[in-house]
Amino acid sequence: MSTRRERAILICPGRGTYNAEQWGYLNRRHQGRSDLLQAFDDYRRQHNQPTLTDLDSHKPFSPALQGRGEHASPLIYACSFLDAQEVLEGELEIVAVTGNSMGWYSTLAAAGALEAKAGLHLVNQMGTLMQQELIGGQLVYPWFDEDWRPDPAARQACLDTMVALRAEHGHELYISIELGGLLVFGGDKAGIDALARALPRRKQFPLRLQNHAAFHTPLQQPVRKRARELLADLPLQRLRIPMVDGRGHIWSPWSTDTGKLWDYTLGHQVTEPYDFTRAVTVALREFAPDRVIITGPGTTLESAVAQCLILANWQDIDSRAAFESRQRSGPLVVSQGRE
Known part of the structure; x- marks a missing residue:
């Protein structure tokens, strides 16, 4: 058997x-x-x-x-x-x-x-x-709370900030990666700088990723x-x-x-x-x-x-x-x- x-x-x-x-x-x-x-x-x-x-x-x-x-x-x-x-050579399928x-x-x-x-x-x-x-860079920001519960209002506030910076200042800012409870933004340097200033501080966030370009964006x-x-x-x-x-x-x-x-x-x-x-x-x-x-x-x-x-x-x-x-x-x- x-x-x-x-x-x-x-x-x-x-x-x-x-x-x-x-x-x-x-x-x-x-x-x-x-x-x-x-x-x-x-x-x-x-x-x-x-x-x-x-x-x-x-x-x-x-x-x-x-x-x-x-x-x-x-x-x-x-x-x-x-x-x-x-793993592939092991017992798991x-x-x-x-x-x-x-x-x-x-x-x-x-x-x-x-x-x-x-x-x-x-x-x-x-x-x-x-x-x-x-080209450009990436910035990470959370939209889950401390117990990893989704906070849709926090997510929408992040997106609204990104859209406002694009509309008001012409910055190139995009969602780069949907990463569980994190949003990874990609954009030009001026846009990433502006977003880093605009988002509320949460511990180490907003977090810029060093040596990262604006991956997964039109840039x-x-x-x-x-x-x-x-x-x-x-x-x-x-x-x-x-x-x-x-x-x-x-x-x-x-x-x-x-x-x-x-x-x-x-x-x-x-x-x-x-x-x-x-x-x-x-x-x-x-x-x-x-x-x-x-x-x-x-x-x-x-x-x-x-x-x-x-x-x-x-x-x-x-x-x-x-x-x-x-x-x-x-x-x-x-x-x-x-x-």
């Missing part, structure tokens, strides 16, 4: 997850995958860039080095992809993969739509282009254009596991058109808002997992995922207290980056 395998969705994090605490993650966690790390390092040498091994283990952590797009993105990708391989922002590129590789080195190439090119252009049109030229032959292939993108659209192994997948990845995904909340909600409701696994590095995405569960009223979780109680009784959300 066979035992049913636990079902899980896999979530890949985006930028901002490899920091000083994560320095050495590849060396600590994935020494046994030296063959793949060597291939990644060879790729970086061919492009006259520091190897991931050097960045992760030999060069002391500095936001001015490891925090730059052309280094941070491949480091995060390597950590996330190798974590994903551990992975029924869908999704990710936040740059985590979409890791999702493509984890789900099999790109081979590992092709995924690194995509991430490396996009991280380099974003850093070279560094990235130059990056979009160049990426489509440089990555015209991106070798997308039939995926092995369903994926959920930043619109909540499901890409199936049985029906995905790789041309349309390329167009989304290097089109809409670059210049339009990334709705991580919807991606997680669709993954939960359509694939009914027993667990949610978040790859490393870091654990910063865990709270956003928990807030997505609250918004979906998943298993009657309606607050931070309810989520933490559920975690104590048997973790629903597991962060591989927790060391």
Whole structure:
């Protein structure tokens, strides 16, 4: 008599997850995958860039080095992809993969739509282009209360402030990412500066994200254009596991058109808002997992995922207290980056 395998969705994090605490993650966690790390390092040498091994283990952590797009993105990708391989080779049945922002590129590789080195190439090119252009910036602000309960009035006040700054001063400001109980704004420098002054202070918020451009906004049109030229032959292939993108659209192994997948990845995904909340909600409701696994590095995405569960009223979780109680009784959300 066979035992049913636990079902899980896999979530890949985006930028901002490899920091000083994560320095050495590849060396600590994935020494046994030296063959793949060597291939990644060879790729970086061919492009006259520091190897991931050097960045992760030999060069002391500095936001001015490891925090730059052309280094941070491949480091995060390597950590996330190798974590994903551990899960895929384990006992869980992975029924869908999704990710936040740059985590979409890791999702493509984890789900099999790109081979590992092709995924690194995509991430490396996009991280380099974003850093070279560094158009605008991002700012984060919460709309949940302290117990992670949604506050629609607070959310609307944030949106009204953004719209007013656009209308009155001509600032380019947009929603960049819907991140659970957080709104991530993207905009030009003047707009981000104005928004930072206009939003009420809440602990560390409004929080500017260093070395981040105005991802997922129309300001990235130059990056979009160049990426489509440089990555015209991106070798997308039939995926092995369903994926959920930043619109909540499901890409199936049985029906995905790789041309349309390329167009989304290097089109809409670059210049339009990334709705991580919807991606997680669709993954939960359509694939009914027993667990949610978040790859490393870091654990910063865990709270956003928990807030997505609250918004979906998943298993009657309606607050931070309810989520933490559920975690104590048997973790629903597991962060591989927790060391």
